[in-house]
Amino acid sequence: MSTRERRYEILPLKKNYPSVFGYPVIGRVETSIFHIHYYSFCLSCGFCHDSCCSHGVDIDIDNVKRIMACSESLEKFIQSSSSEWFSDIFYDDKEYPGGRFTRTRIKDGACVFRNRNGRGCGIHKFCLSSQVDFHTLKPMVSSLFPVTFDEGLLHPSDEVLDESLVCLHEGLTLYRGVRAELNYYFGAEFIHELDSLEHGTPHSHPLDFEWRPTGT
Numbered sequence: 001m002s003t004r005e006r007r008y009e010i011l012p013l014k015k016n017y018p019s020v021f022g023y024p025v026i027g028r029v030e031t032s033i034f035h036i037h038y039y040s041f042c043l044s045c046g047f048c049h050d051s052c053c054s055h056g057v058d059i060d061i062d063n064v065k066r067i068m069a070c071s072e073s074l075e076k077f078i079q080s081s082s083s084e085w086f087s088d089i090f091y092d093d094k095e096y097p098g099g100r101f102t103r104t105r106i107k108d109g110a111c112v113f114r115n116r117n118g119r120g121c122g123i124h125k126f127c128l129s130s131q132v133d134f135h136t137l138k139p140m141v142s143s144l145f146p147v148t149f150d151e152g153l154l155h156p157s158d159e160v161l162d163e164s165l166v167c168l169h170e171g172l173t174l175y176r177g178v179r180a181e182l183n184y185y186f187g188a189e190f191i192h193e194l195d196s197l198e199h200g201t202p203h204s205h206p207l208d209f210e211w212r213p214t215g216t
Helices: 061-069 071-078 122-130 140-144 174-186 188-198
Strands: 007-018 025-030 058-060 100-103 147-150 153-156 208-211
Touching: 007 188, 025 188, 058 061, 058 140, 061 071, 061 100, 071 122, 140 147, 140 174, 147 174, 174 188
Parallel strands: 025 153
Antiparallel strands: 007 025, 007 208, 058 100, 147 153
């Protein structure tokens, strides 16, 4: 059954779970993340050519400040001026740490932070080489992809819903692929509850049923 044919539930969680940064706060989950599969071993992939890095990514204002604080070292590492990194447009959004977000810019057809000398995210590689926890600099939206959040709901990213993600249908479920990241951002209690939902033991009735169309 394709993602466009399956009917999923949106389930309320026992409590609201704030991220380690205070925001976002997750209080609901769409059960599709437990059923849709993708190839989660990104750097072992030989077919996508980092296509998920083609559009840049949303990044909160606090994360921008942390990156700019080490801009001199990062400029040398990714061989790009910090003036090229972020859009000048910021959006107010209470779900993002600091209450505002912008986007990383596109350079030569990909996110400005994509590793031009290999595979994957240049920020991630910079952190590994500098012995820095990548969660402090890599955008949360990027770390959680292809799962995301909106109005307190944890759900698949748009690229899953419209089936433009080229690595869909093979490998781990969305949840299993980002479980470690969710644990970092939202904690063990959050993961324990999601594990229970994953195994078909929801604590209450679903708030809603809805179709999640993913293509024409």
